[in-house]
Amino acid sequence: MSKIKDLFESGKIKSAFIPYFTLGDPNYNDSIEFGKTILDNGADILELGIPFSDPVADGPVIQRAVARSLKNKFSFDEIFRVTKEIHEHKKDTPLVYLTYFNPIFHCGILKFLDQAKEAGVVGLVIPDLPFDTKESETLFQELRKRDMDLIHLVTPASTKKRIEALKKTSTGFIYYVTSFGVTGERREFSVDLQERIRFLKDTIQLPICAGFGISTPDQAGQISGYADGIIIGSAIQRIIEENGHDFPKAKQSLAEYIAKIRVAIP
Amino acid sequence: MGKNQPGYFGEFGGRYAPEILTEALEELESTYQKLKKSKKFKKELEFYLSNYVGRPSPLTYAERLTKHWGGARIWLKREDLNHTGAHKINNAIGQALIAKFMGKKRIIAETGAGQHGLATATVGAMFGMETVVYMGAVDVERQNLNAKKIEMLGAKILPVTAGEATLKEATSEAMRDWALNVSTTHYIVGSAIGPHPFPTIVRDLQAVIGKEARSQFKKHNHKLPHAIVACVGGGSNAIGMFHAFLKDKNVAIYGAEAGGLGPKPGEHSATLTYGKTGFLHGTKTLIIQDEAGQIVPAHSVSAGLDYPGVGPEHAFLSQTKRVDYRMVTDEQALDCFLEVTRVEGIIPALETAHAFHVARDVAKDLGKKKDLIICLSGRGDKDVTEVLRLLGERSK
Numbered sequence: 015m016s017k018i019k020d021l022f023e024s025g026k027i028k029s030a031f032i033p034y035f036t037l038g039d040p041n042y043n044d045s046i047e048f049g050k051t052i053l054d055n056g057a058d059i060l061e062l063g064i065p066f067s068d069p070v071a072d073g074p075v076i077q078r079a080v081a082r083s084l085k086n087k088f089s090f091d092e093i094f095r096v097t098k099e100i101h102e103h104k105k106d107t108p109l110v111y112l113t114y115f116n117p118i119f120h121c122g123i124l125k126f127l128d129q130a131k132e133a134g135v136v137g138l139v140i141p142d143l144p145f146d147t148k149e150s151e152t153l154f155q156e157l158r159k160r161d162m163d164l165i166h167l168v169t170p171a172s173t174k175k176r177i178e179a180l181k182k183t184s185t186g187f188i189y190y191v192t193s194f195g196v197t198g199e200r201r202e203f204s205v206d207l208q209e210r211i212r213f214l215k216d217t218i219q220l221p222i223c224a225g226f227g228i229s230t231p232d233q234a235g236q237i238s239g240y241a242d243g244i245i246i247g248s249a250i251q252r253i254i255e256e257n258g259h260d261f262p263k264a265k266q267s268l269a270e271y272i273a274k275i276r277v278a279i280p
Numbered sequence: 281m282g283k284n285q286p287g288y289f290g291e292f293g294g295r296y297a298p299e300i301l302t303e304a305l306e307e308l309e310s311t312y313q314k315l316k317k318s319k320k321f322k323k324e325l326e327f328y329l330s331n332y333v334g335r336p337s338p339l340t341y342a343e344r345l346t347k348h349w350g351g352a353r354i355w356l357k358r359e360d361l362n363h364t365g366a367h368k369i370n371n372a373i374g375q376a377l378i379a380k381f382m383g384k385k386r387i388i389a390e391t392g393a394g395q396h397g398l399a400t401a402t403v404g405a406m407f408g409m410e411t412v413v414y415m416g417a418v419d420v421e422r423q424n425l426n427a428k429k430i431e432m433l434g435a436k437i438l439p440v441t442a443g444e445a446t447l448k449e450a451t452s453e454a455m456r457d458w459a460l461n462v463s464t465t466h467y468i469v470g471s472a473i474g475p476h477p478f479p480t481i482v483r484d485l486q487a488v489i490g491k492e493a494r495s496q497f498k499k500h501n502h503k504l505p506h507a508i509v510a511c512v513g514g515g516s517n518a519i520g521m522f523h524a525f526l527k528d529k530n531v532a533i534y535g536a537e538a539g540g541l542g543p544k545p546g547e548h549s550a551t552l553t554y555g556k557t558g559f560l561h562g563t564k565t566l567i568i569q570d571e572a573g574q575i576v577p578a579h580s581v582s583a584g585l586d587y588p589g590v591g592p593e594h595a596f597l598s599q600t601k602r603v604d605y606r607m608v609t610d611e612q613a614l615d616c617f618l619e620v621t622r623v624e625g626i627i628p629a630l631e632t633a634h635a636f637h638v639a640r641d642v643a644k645d646l647g648k649k650k651d652l653i654i655c656l657s658g659r660g661d662k663d664v665t666e667v668l669r670l671l672g673e674r675s676k
Contacts, residue, residue, distance in 0.1 A: 081443070090572060168299065171303040195456070
C-alpha cells in the first residue's frame with residue numbers, strides 16, 4: 015500500500031497539511047534545512063518542487079523562486095541528494111515531487127522514478143501532464159510497480175466526464191485547484207468550493223486536498239473543515255524569498271508560519 | 281489522446297497543458313471541427329481575407345534578383361502586402377472569427393517581433409473585442425514601432441520581464457492569463473505551436489499561402505515550381521506555405537531557421553538542427569534544452585525567430601526529411617536583408633531575410649530554367665531601426 019494511502023487511512027489526521035517549496039532556493043544546502051524545519055513544525059506530507067525553467071502553471075512568487083534556484087547549477091544528482099537528506103530527517107512523513115514533465119522525460123522516466131523512490135519520494139504531481147496522454151499512462155503503471163502515487167489535478171473547469179475518466183489512473187490524493195489561474199495567494203475562493211470538494215469526494219474514492227491560493231491560518235482552518243488536506247506553496251515561498259538572504263531568520267519565520275497553520279487545521 | 285490520434289504529427293504534437301485549460305481546448309477543438317465544415321464560416325473568412333486583408337497576395341517574379349543571383353528563377357509570395365504587413369493577419373482573422381463564434385469577448389496574444397500582436401490588435405479593433413498582447417520587454421524595445429501601433433489600435437501591451445524577456449516568456453505569460461480568464465477569453469496563439477488543436481488550426485488558416493502560391497504559379501507556368509523556401513521560428517508562414525506542396529514529391533522544400541551568432545547554446549534558435557524532443561508550452565516537439573531538460577534561452581537577430589521550440593509538424597517534417605531545414609546566421613540574414621532591399625526594391629522582414637539566404641544557395645544549386653518560390657512572410661519596416669543599429673555596430 016502507498017505511504018500516502020496509509021497516512022489518510024490511519025485515522026491520525028482529520029485534514030492533512032501539505033506545504034510546498036522549491037528545492038535550490040536560494041541554494042541546495044539551505045533547502046535541506048528548510049525542509050527539516052517544515053517537517054519539525056508539522057507537515058503531514060511535504061511537497062518538494064523540482065525547478066523547471068518554464069513553469070506555466072505557477073504564479074509570480076513561485077516563478078521567482080524557480081529563477082533563483084536555477085541560478086545554482088541544476089542537476090538531478092543534487093535534487094536527489096537534497097531530497098534524501100530531508101527524507102532521512104523524518105522518515106515517516108511522505109515526500110512528493112511537484113515538477114513539469116520535460117525534466118522527468120529528459121532524465122528518463124524509469125531512471126527518474128527509481129532514483130526518486132530511493133531518495134524517499136512516494137508521489138508525483140505534474141501540472142502539464144494531463145492524465146489522458148500516453149506518457150501519463152506509462153508513468154502511472156511504472157509508479158504502481160514502485161508503490162508510488164500519481165496525483166492528478168482537478169480544477170473548477172474540469173468536467174464531470176473528465177473527473178470520471180481520471181479515476182482509473184489516479185492514486186494518493188486529488189489535488190483540487192481552488193480557483194482559476196495559476197498558483198499564488200488569494201483573498202477569495204470560488205463560492206462553490208465546498209460543494210465542488212463534496213462532489214469530488216463522492217465521485218472519486220480518494221482524499222481531496224485543496225491548493226492554489228491558500229495562505230492565511232483562517233483560510234487553512236476554514237477549508238480544512240471540509241477538504242481532506244490543504245496545500246500551501248506561494249506563502250511559504252514568499253517567506254523564503256523575503257528572508258532567504260538571512261538564513262537563521264528565514265528558518266525561524268518558516269517555523270513560526272508552519273506552526274501557525276498547523277494549529278489552525280483540525 | 282494517443283500517438284495516432286488527432287493532434288499528433290508522428291510522435292510530435294498532442295496536448296500537454298495544465299488541466300485548467302483542457303476544457304477550453306476541447307471546446308475550441310469541437311467548435312473548430314464544426315466551423316471547418318460550415319459554409320457560413322468559410323464564406324465569412326473568405327470575405328475578410330479578400331476585403332480586409334487584401335488576398336490573394338500576388339506572386340511576383342523577381343527579375344532583378346534572379347539575374348543578380350544567376351541561378352533559378354525567383355518568385356516571391358507577397359505576404360508582405362497583406363494588411364498589417366505580414367502573414368500573421370491570416371491566422372488572427374480566422375481565430376478572431378472562431379472566438380466570436382464561441383462568444384468570447386476578450387482576446388489575448390503573445391508576440392515576438394510584434395507582427396502577431398499587431399494583427400491581433402487589428403482584428404480586436406475591427407471586431408470590437410478587448411485585446412491584451414503579451415510581449416517580452418526586450419522585444420518591446422527592439423520592435424518599438426509595432427509596440428506603438430498595437431497600443432494605438434486600442435490593445436493593451438503587457439511587457440514581460442521574466443527570464444530573457446522575449447517570446448518564450450511572453451508565451452508563458454499569455455498561457456497564465458488564459459488559465460485565469462479561460463471562460464471569457466480566447467488565446468490567439470500566433471504560430472503553429474501550442475497544445476492541440478492550435479498547431480492544426482494555425483496551419484489550416486495559413487495554408488491559404490501555399491494554396492494560392494501553387495495555383496498562381498501553375499496558372500502562369502503550367503507546371504509546379506522546383507523548390508519552395510520559407511523561414512521557420514515557430515513556423516506558421518512556413519507550414520502555411522509548405523502544406524499545399526507536401527504531396528508534390530518533385531517540389532523540394534526548404535526551411536530557414538535562425539543560426540544566430542553561432543552553435544553554442546544560447547547563441548541561436550536553430551531548434552531543428554540542435555533541438556531534442558521535449559515538452560514546452562503544451563506540445564511535444566523539438567526544443568533547445570540542456571542535458572537536464574531545462575530550456576535554454578534562444579537568440580536571433582530577428583525577434584520573430586527568437587524561440588527555443590518549433591511547431592510539432594515541422595519537427596515531424598524534419599524527422600521524415602520531407603523538408604530540408606538549414607541554419608542562417610544573424611550576419612548572413614542581415615546581408616541578405618540589404619541585398620534584397622537594394623536589388624529588388626523590397627524591404628523584407630529580418631525573419632524573411634533568413635529564407636532569402638537559403639533561397640540564394642538553392643537557386644544557385646538548381647541552376648537556370650528552374651523555378652523557386654520564396655514565402656516573403658512580412659515586410660521589414662518594423663526592423664529598420666534595429667538594422668540601422670546593427671549596421672552601426674558593424675561599422676565600429
